[in-house]
Amino acid sequence: MLDPLFRQALQEALGRYPTPFYAYDWGRVAAQVARLREAFPFARLFYALKANPRLGLLRRLRALGLGAEAVSVGEVLRAYWAGFPPEGVVWNGPVKTEEALAAVRERSPVVVLDSEGDLKRVARHLPGARVLLRVNPDLPVRTHGHLATGRGESQFGVLPEAVPRLVRLAQEKGLHFLGLHLHLGSALEEAGDFLQGYRVLEALYPQVGPVAVLDLGGGFGLRLDLKALAGPLEALARLYGAEVWLEPGRYLVAEAGILVVRVVGVKATRRRYLLLDGGMTSLLRPALYGARHPVLPLYPREGREAGVFDLAGPACEAGDVLARDVPLPVPEEGEALAFLEAGAYGASMALTYLDTPRPLELLWTGEGWEVLREREPLEGLWEGE
Numbered sequence: 352m353l354d355p356l357f358r359q360a361l362q363e364a365l366g367r368y369p370t371p372f373y374a375y376d377w378g379r380v381a382a383q384v385a386r387l388r389e390a391f392p393f394a395r396l397f398y399a400l401k402a403n404p405r406l407g408l409l410r411r412l413r414a415l416g417l418g419a420e421a422v423s424v425g426e427v428l429r430a431y432w433a434g435f436p437p438e439g440v441v442w443n444g445p446v447k448t449e450e451a452l453a454a455v456r457e458r459s460p461v462v463v464l465d466s467e468g469d470l471k472r473v474a475r476h477l478p479g480a481r482v483l484l485r486v487n488p489d490l491p492v493r494t495h496g497h498l499a500t501g502r503g504e505s506q507f508g509v510l511p512e513a514v515p516r517l518v519r520l521a522q523e524k525g526l527h528f529l530g531l532h533l534h535l536g537s538a539l540e541e542a543g544d545f546l547q548g549y550r551v552l553e554a555l556y557p558q559v560g561p562v563a564v565l566d567l568g569g570g571f572g573l574r575l576d577l578k579a580l581a582g583p584l585e586a587l588a589r590l591y592g593a594e595v596w597l598e599p600g601r602y603l604v605a606e607a608g609i610l611v612v613r614v615v616g617v618k619a620t621r622r623r624y625l626l627l628d629g630g631m632t633s634l635l636r637p638a639l640y641g642a643r644h645p646v647l648p649l650y651p652r653e654g655r656e657a658g659v660f661d662l663a664g665p666a667c668e669a670g671d672v673l674a675r676d677v678p679l680p681v682p683e684e685g686e687a688l689a690f691l692e693a694g695a696y697g698a699s700m701a702l703t704y705l706d707t708p709r710p711l712e713l714l715w716t717g718e719g720w721e722v723l724r725e726r727e728p729l730e731g732l733w734e735g736e
């Protein structure tokens with residue numbers, strides 16, 4: 352649930368700013384950092400920019416001592432712009448083009464090698480770069496298929512049997528091999544999935560260890576039992592004599608953020624709809640992988656009739672429904688709703704489809720509202736054409 356002060360400040364924001372907008376509670380992000388640090392006091396944290404890359408968040412996370420994890424050259428350069436040093440940035444991803452590699456030649460981040468071809472390109476363009484090798488643990492991983500990067504059929508990393516040869520190859524090519532990388536997927540709620548992943552690395556130790564770094568990725572679901580991971584994770588690190596790096600995204604920012612929309616109208620076809628001024632272009636997760644976001648009415652409940660609604664955005668797409676069968680007090684036109692747990696992979700996935708500007712993003716600092724990103728101007732949408 353939302354912090355009462357944040358909840359109160361939202362009413363003020365509704366009077367000042369156009370909807371739809373994202374609002375984030377900085378106190379909640381800082382609290383999540385503290386929770387992860389408490390669970391894994393021995394680990395270095397690298398915030399996964401893809402969850403939410405706003406500079407105002409990045410600068411604050413850097414000030415708390417986090418590094419950054421990037422999955423494109425754009426994110427690497429954004430992290431530098433936010434003040435992260437190259438040694439505090441980890442660059443992941445299966446495709447790193449020659450153009451992208453050339454762009455970081457003068458200031459190379461720590462690069463995660465994702466295949467033999469990737470290794471050779473990195474060695475050519477970034478000689479002597481500090482690298483990790485990403486292991487695809489070939490595990491079932493219980494999460495939505497789009498999010499399960501640790502399955503053997505995904506395009507990520509190298510299978511365990513290829514790891515020892517590629518570690519040698521990286522060293523022969525003059526790369527500075529730091530250690531292994533493992534990222535199982537996103538929104539993982541079962542500690543057992545992580546433990547299986549750690550076992551795969553344990554089995555590789557005789558051929559690969561010791562190493563300086565084990566980067567064990569992100570993927571921590573909001574309801575995951577972190578305590579169940581800490582012991583096995585520390586034991587794995589001890590076995591390898593390695594420092595542990597983690598790359599949380601969702602865990603740090605998801606609950607801190609909400610998408611605020613206004614009700615434009617009520618409509619009935621064979622189903623009963625609330626029509627909203629924001630939809631899938633602002634929050635793609637429901638359409639992309641059936642994600643469910645709790646809905647909170649930001650209007651009075653007292654004296655209202657109860658209804659059950661599907662919540663539809665403005666796009667001419669039957670799939671532009673942010674939630675179905677939501678029990679709500681019947682709103683009046685112009686009243687606002689919030690989609691909760693939208694701070695991760697919400698704004699960062701927003702689209703300009705249908706010439707829809709990406710929404711305004713606001714940060715509640717505890718003392719006031721800060722604009723993290725203006726709503727895109729309409730004219731910006733056809734610039735460059």
Ligand SMILES: Cc1ncc(COP(=O)(O)O)c(C=O)c1O
Binds near residue numbers: 399601
């Ligand atoms: C390599 C890598 N690291 C970290 C993350 C962050 O994941 P999450 O936001 O689930 O913590 C991702 C997300 O997909 C990723 O691909």
